[in-house]
Amino acid sequence: MSTRVARVSDRPGQDAIAGKGWFAAHKWLLLRRVSQLGILALFMVSPWFAVWISQGKASPASGLTDPLLTNTGNLFSSLGAPETIPPSSTDLFWIIKGNLSSSLVLDFVPLTDPYLFLQMLAAGFWPATTAVIGALILVIFYSLVGGRVFCSWVCPVNMVTDAASWTRRRLGIKSSHAPHANTRYWFLAGTFVVAALTGTLAMEWVNPVSITHRGLFFGMGAGLWFIVALFLYDSFVATRGWCGHLCPMGAFYSLLNKTALLRVAAPRRDACNDCMDCFAICPEPQVIRPALKKAGQDSPVILDSRCTTCGRCIDICSKQVFRLTHRFDQRSSS
Amino acid sequence: MNAAKPAAHPRSPEKPPVSPGRRKFLSGMAGAAGGGCLMAMGVGIYSRQASALPALALRPPGALPEPEFLAACTRCGLCVRDCPPGILKLAAPGNPVPTGTPYFTARTGPCEMCQDIPCVKNCPTGALDTELDDINKSRMGVAVLVDQETCLAFLGLRCEICYNACPVIGKAITLEKRHNPRSDRHAMLLPTVHSEHCTGCGLCEKSCILEETAIRILPPALAQGKIGEHYLKGWEERGKHGKSLIGEQLEFEVRGLEGKRFGDTRVHDEAPTHTDPAVNLADPPPFDPALINGSHSESTP
Ligand code: SF4
Ligand code: SF4
Numbered sequence: 202m203s204t205r206v207a208r209v210s211d212r213p214g215q216d217a218i219a220g221k222g223w224f225a226a227h228k229w230l231l232l233r234r235v236s237q238l239g240i241l242a243l244f245m246v247s248p249w250f251a252v253w254i255s256q257g258k259a260s261p262a263s264g265l266t267d268p269l270l271t272n273t274g275n276l277f278s279s280l281g282a283p284e285t286i287p288p289s290s291t292d293l294f295w296i297i298k299g300n301l302s303s304s305l306v307l308d309f310v311p312l313t314d315p316y317l318f319l320q321m322l323a324a325g326f327w328p329a330t331t332a333v334i335g336a337l338i339l340v341i342f343y344s345l346v347g348g349r350v351f352c353s354w355v356c357p358v359n360m361v362t363d364a365a366s367w368t369r370r371r372l373g374i375k376s377s378h379a380p381h382a383n384t385r386y387w388f389l390a391g392t393f394v395v396a397a398l399t400g401t402l403a404m405e406w407v408n409p410v411s412i413t414h415r416g417l418f419f420g421m422g423a424g425l426w427f428i429v430a431l432f433l434y435d436s437f438v439a440t441r442g443w444c445g446h447l448c449p450m451g452a453f454y455s456l457l458n459k460t461a462l463l464r465v466a467a468p469r470r471d472a473c474n475d476c477m478d479c480f481a482i483c484p485e486p487q488v489i490r491p492a493l494k495k496a497g498q499d500s501p502v503i504l505d506s507r508c509t510t511c512g513r514c515i516d517i518c519s520k521q522v523f524r525l526t527h528r529f530d531q532r533s534s535s
Numbered sequence: 536m537n538a539a540k541p542a543a544h545p546r547s548p549e550k551p552p553v554s555p556g557r558r559k560f561l562s563g564m565a566g567a568a569g570g571g572c573l574m575a576m577g578v579g580i581y582s583r584q585a586s587a588l589p590a591l592a593l594r595p596p597g598a599l600p601e602p603e604f605l606a607a608c609t610r611c612g613l614c615v616r617d618c619p620p621g622i623l624k625l626a627a628p629g630n631p632v633p634t635g636t637p638y639f640t641a642r643t644g645p646c647e648m649c650q651d652i653p654c655v656k657n658c659p660t661g662a663l664d665t666e667l668d669d670i671n672k673s674r675m676g677v678a679v680l681v682d683q684e685t686c687l688a689f690l691g692l693r694c695e696i697c698y699n700a701c702p703v704i705g706k707a708i709t710l711e712k713r714h715n716p717r718s719d720r721h722a723m724l725l726p727t728v729h730s731e732h733c734t735g736c737g738l739c740e741k742s743c744i745l746e747e748t749a750i751r752i753l754p755p756a757l758a759q760g761k762i763g764e765h766y767l768k769g770w771e772e773r774g775k776h777g778k779s780l781i782g783e784q785l786e787f788e789v790r791g792l793e794g795k796r797f798g799d800t801r802v803h804d805e806a807p808t809h810t811d812p813a814v815n816l817a818d819p820p821p822f823d824p825a826l827i828n829g830s831h832s833e834s835t836p
């Protein structure tokens with residue numbers, strides 16, 4: 202155990218960068234950032250886009266102003282009541298409206314976070330059909346693609362905790378007081394119990410994921426301190442403390458991950474030179490071993506439902522051991 | 536059990552197979568369970584502490600009663616996005632309004648009572664009643680003229696700004712004509728709220744010209760009394776049944792007032808028969824301290 206820890210690099214990826222160049226060694230990371238920021242951008246630019254589209258229809262006298270500034274206080278402003286009244290919202294066409302809790306895509310497709318939906322049921326409220334459809338769409342999508350795809354490709358907190366991991370590696374912080382990695386499943390169960398006992402969506406008072414995402418578009422307030430606290434906790438207290446051990450949302454989406462068709466596999470596992478870079482970079486390092494080292498399974502596919510399908514192991518490996526594939530791909534060099 | 540063995544195996548192949556790995560597994564599970572439950576408890580307690588809606592924060596039209604609303608609203612902000620005048624906000628952490636829920640503040644941004652009620656249309660869960668088809672039926676709160684000491688109308692001045700601002704003008708707020716005892720020659724037109732018509736939109740509160748508003752939208756639970764279920768109004772019952780339900784009343788004589796007309800509680804026979812001081816000025820009665828209380832009834836014409 203101790204020798205293995207000592208061999209894990211503080212700067213994983215040097216071999217990969219030397220071998221395949223910086224961009225190839227960061228391909229999946231860059232794609233994920235494009236996805237995460239792109240989704241944020243869609244929520245962000247939609248109001249401007251909406252105005253731009255509808256400006257043709259709206260009369261010039263309608264006194265259009267930047268709706269992000271007038272319609273809401275957002276991260277960058279907290280203007281009070283608007284001076285001018287934007288045209289009726291029915292004239293506006295939005296790409297995506299709302300936030301990660303519930304949204305409306307293209308003014309037509311409703312989406313509702315299934316974790317929130319189940320909390321609602323636990324709290325004793327049966328929501329309207331729109332929310333039922335919205336939750337179903339996301340359950341189907343994430344069970345097919347992979348639940349924790351939410352974590353690495355959508356969740357805004359991922360960028361914060363990734364930054365904390367990077368800081369931790371750069372500063373060479375070794376000590377970690379992480380709680381047991383199953384704490385999150387108990388916490389997840391606990392949030393449903395608490396929802397039932399209080400009759401409210403109790404977790405929403407503190408859920409850093411929704412606080413962060415909502416904050417970016419509807420006003421951050423003290424939510425900023427949630428983000429700072431998460432960053433400090435992950436950087437200085439516990440390795441991957443939040444996403445890897447505590448987050449009930451990540452725990453929920455890992456339950457949806459059990460049927461994921463999209464999976465990372467280690468088909469060239471016999472080329473592995475035990476550099477341990479993949480273990481150093483992986484947000485859930487324990488998921489790699491069974492596929493890479495045939496520990497308890499023959500399949501080269503990473504089947505553990507906690508794998509976030511982030512693709513960083515593919516990036517970081519100088520021996521091209523990993524690839525993104527489907528669940529039933531049994532091709533393997535060994 | 537099966538999960539424990541592969542984890543324990545590579546670390547301690549030569550150690551006795553059962554106890555250390557198993558103990559570590561069990562204590563790990565206990566730690567996870569304890570930690571997870573503790574965090575959930577913390578969440579529960581905090582959310583209870585922070586779930587009271589401040590009196591001046593109003594929910595959008597059609598909102599479910601507050602306890603249900605806190606179970607139903609996903610805090611998605613679709614209502615906020617769809618409100619044309621942009622008065623709705625989602626509460627950020629640190630705001631006394633429950634985190635993430637939509638609200639507005641009447642004094643700074645009242646509901647304009649849009650006829651098509653766009654805010655409720657896209658609510659995915661029914662936290663806002665998407666069936667609400669008449670904005671006049673919404674009950675976001677109820678207006679209360681909270682301060683008669685500063686309201687200009689009660690000072691006898693012509694203001695009526697709130698009355699004119701009300702979208703349900705003439706029903707939710709009426710002007711009640713009263714005699715002005717200060718000048719004694721003018722009328723006061725007092726804004727009077729009728730809860731059966733008031734939507735709680737807050738346009739009156741917004742428009743009140745005082746530095747601090749004299750009329751406020753309050754949650755009905757704070758603003759309104761409630762007559763006990765068992766309480767019957769005698770005059771209504773008599774109308775309904777054609778007679779008093781409690782039969783003939785015994786009339787008791789009030790000692791010291793024998794021989795007076797019913798309701799005449801004046802002790803002295805020589806007391807003036809009318810109470811208008813303007814008339815009395817011409818022919819003031821002899822001073823009698825007992826008279827002062829008895830005749831000081833100009834405000835009850
Ligand atoms: S574990 Fe939680 S915070 Fe981390 S990426 Fe997943 S949902 Fe976001
Ligand atoms: S009725 Fe109109 S002004 Fe009032 S909250 Fe709804 S959208 Fe906003």
Ligand code: SF4
Nearest residue numbers: 608609611612614658
């Ligand atoms: S649209 Fe409905 S669920 Fe969304 S914030 Fe408004 S009230 Fe809540």
Ligand code: SF4
Nearest residue numbers: 701733734736737739
């Ligand atoms: S009395 Fe005030 S709150 Fe009530 S409907 Fe009129 S303006 Fe709105």
Ligand code: SF4
Nearest residue numbers: 686687694695697743
């Ligand atoms: S606007 Fe204010 S001061 Fe004027 S009548 Fe109404 S409550 Fe009184």
